[in-house]
Amino acid sequence: MIMMNSKAQLAVDVIAKVAEGRLTIANATKLLNKSRRTIERYLHRYRKVGVQFIVHGNTGKAPVNKTPDNLKETVQQLIREKYYDLNLLHLADMLEANEHIAVKRETLRCWAHDIHHVKRAKRRRSRVHKHRERMEAAGLMLQMDGSPHRWFGNKKSCLIAAIDDATSELFAEFFPSETTAGCLKVLRTIIEKRGVFKTLYVDRAGIFGGPKRSNFSQMQRACEELGIEIIFASSPQGKGRVERAFDTLQDRLIPELRLNGITDMISANSYLQHVFIPQFWHKKLTVKSKLKNSEYKPLPPHINLDDICVIKQYRKIRNDHTFSYGNKFYFIESPIKHSIAHQKIEIRSLSQGKFNAYFAGRQLKINEVVEPIKASMEDIEIQKKLDVLALADKLGNVSEASRLSGVSRDTIYRHRRLIKQGGIDALRRQETPNHRHLNRTEEEIEKLVIEFSLQNPHLGQAQVSRQLRANYSVEISPAGVRYIWLRENMNTAALRLAKLELLPKSA
Known part of the structure; x- marks a missing residue:
């Protein structure tokens, strides 16, 4: 069975009439828009095989230049597993360079579309901008x-x-x-x-x-x-x-x-x-410029890129020839004939936080100024205790050391025991979490102040102090009320209301 379209059916009908002598070859060439040589070939094949003359000889045969199916499968697998984020042009380059596979662009596009794996360019609406020609010479x-x-x-x-x-x-x-x-x-x-x-x-x-x-x-x-x-x-x-x-x-x-x-x-x-x-x-x-002459100029010999392509900052020099940089003080040790106080010094930053200092194009020798660290009050108190113990050891008499230093004998003996037990660090003041200062308000009064303040969040510290004295016979100053509020983070009416909302409903 031969499937024919309208054009093939017309060719069969015309050649059959020519073979029967009902139509001349000249008229057949006009009807089919073919040359006389082609009509004669059709007629020769019609007389030999019949209507099968219309079927082309290559029908059903694979093209000579057809790409093998196994190559197609290999390329598609490479796209899925290895080259999934490449565009088509880049993919063709990588296949040829890395896999030694040369595929035509259109063939590669069809294979990629078959597995729905084509990287598409982003399409955005943009304003129309006036085209600008390239510069005429390199370096412009x-x-x-x-x-x-x-x-x-x-x-x-x-x-x-x-x-x-x-x-x-x-x-x-x-x-x-x-x-x-x-x-x-x-x-x-x-x-x-x-x-x-x-x-x-x-x-x-x-x-x-x-x-x-x-x-x-x-x-x-x-x-x-x-x-x-x-x-x-x-x-x-x-x-x-x-x-x-x-x-x-x-x-x-x-x-x-x-x-x-x-x-x-x-x-x-x-x-x-x-x-x-x-x-x-x-x-x-890259492309060639319109003009062959380049506008790049060689760097002048007197210019040093180390002095230009660096981060420069400036600091003012003090009267004692020191300057500050990076929260530190530095002293200029280079021999200078005249004072450069109140002048600007140039700081050139280097890698890893280092820098060089320059003045009038000359590199200066500098050193960091190390200032003595002030001792804390606690360290001063510990040193006083150690001095009293040293005095007692020198005199060999704790009573005499107590009389001269004004420190009681019991305190000197207690400090000795602490040093034997834990060394000098034992002399530091040790406070437990439950430790309360001697002058701090009693715990029961603090609880009463907190409870009364939460019940009356609109009252100020003076009113709370006055009402506690009148209703509960509790003597506490307005400043004492405020100290309690600050410790409990309730020193404003808004904070007291917020704390009241966090309390259980039964409270």
Whole structure:
């Protein structure tokens, strides 16, 4: 049985009429829109096999270039288990590089759709922004920003990146967070590799200065010293090149770090600098600038990046040539001919909390000023007790030591026993939780004050004192009432009402 569509049925009818002599070959070519040679072939096959001439010879046969089914199953299994977070283009690259499997893009797309596993791009409605052409030469403008994300492992880290607006050349490094030190390090890397560029295009984050920092920051100061102009973007779309770079990095770099088992920052930076950027980014995503001449300028010989790409702070020098930094005092030991009191000293922060001090471009030798620690009142009392015991031992007469020091003989003997039992620490005042001061109000009166205050929360301390004296014959001053309230955290009417609500209903 042969299934034919309308076009095939027309071809069969026309060729049958030609074979019967009811239709000429010239008219058949017009009806079927075929050449005379094709009609003659159809006629020859019709006379030989009948209506089966209309069936193509390759029908039912597998194409010569058909991809094997086992390869399809292998690729789909790899997508499910290993490459589940890659887009199609990245997936094709990884299959060819790691698995040595080369599959055409459309074939790979069909296989991924069959298992409903296609990573789709985010679609957002956005405002229409005017297109801006790239800069004409490399080094005219670089865009810089930071992207906090879970790049590797379970903890968030920040990728600080800068991209050349003309060529899309990328400079990037991972840091624990977006800090001034990280931005300065990336800036230094750019200058060491390429040279000093013209402008830096950034957002209005406080790290880069702007209104949030009263137009001052360490990055802004470093750029001014290098002759780099900072331009602040009014919107994220303004520096869209670095924003789109982060989209690509999050889409491709994160899966590659996962596939390579990278979970620490050192390994991630190594992979980023030696594998991802040179082998993928610079080979596939960079472009040539319109002008061949680069605007990167070599660093002048008299400029030292160690003096610029560092966090600088300033402190005022006191009359005795000391200054404070980090809640500590430091003394300037360098020999100075004239006094520099009331001048500003420059502090350059180093790693691990260390720093160097500079004045007029000269590094100073400094030492920390160690101030004596004042003894507490309790330590002073213990020392007095030890002095009395030492006096008694020196005189060999406790009575004479008692007369000279004014301390009773019983106290001296008790202090001796305490030292024998527990050492000097035994002389400290030991108070048990139930210990009550001698001048403290009696416990029964305290309970009465608390109970009466909760029954009459609107009364003040003077009224409570007066009514307790009149109704219960209890002598307690208004100050005594207030001390009890403070200990029980009920010194306001609102606190007394709140405590009353917490008491059982029967009370």
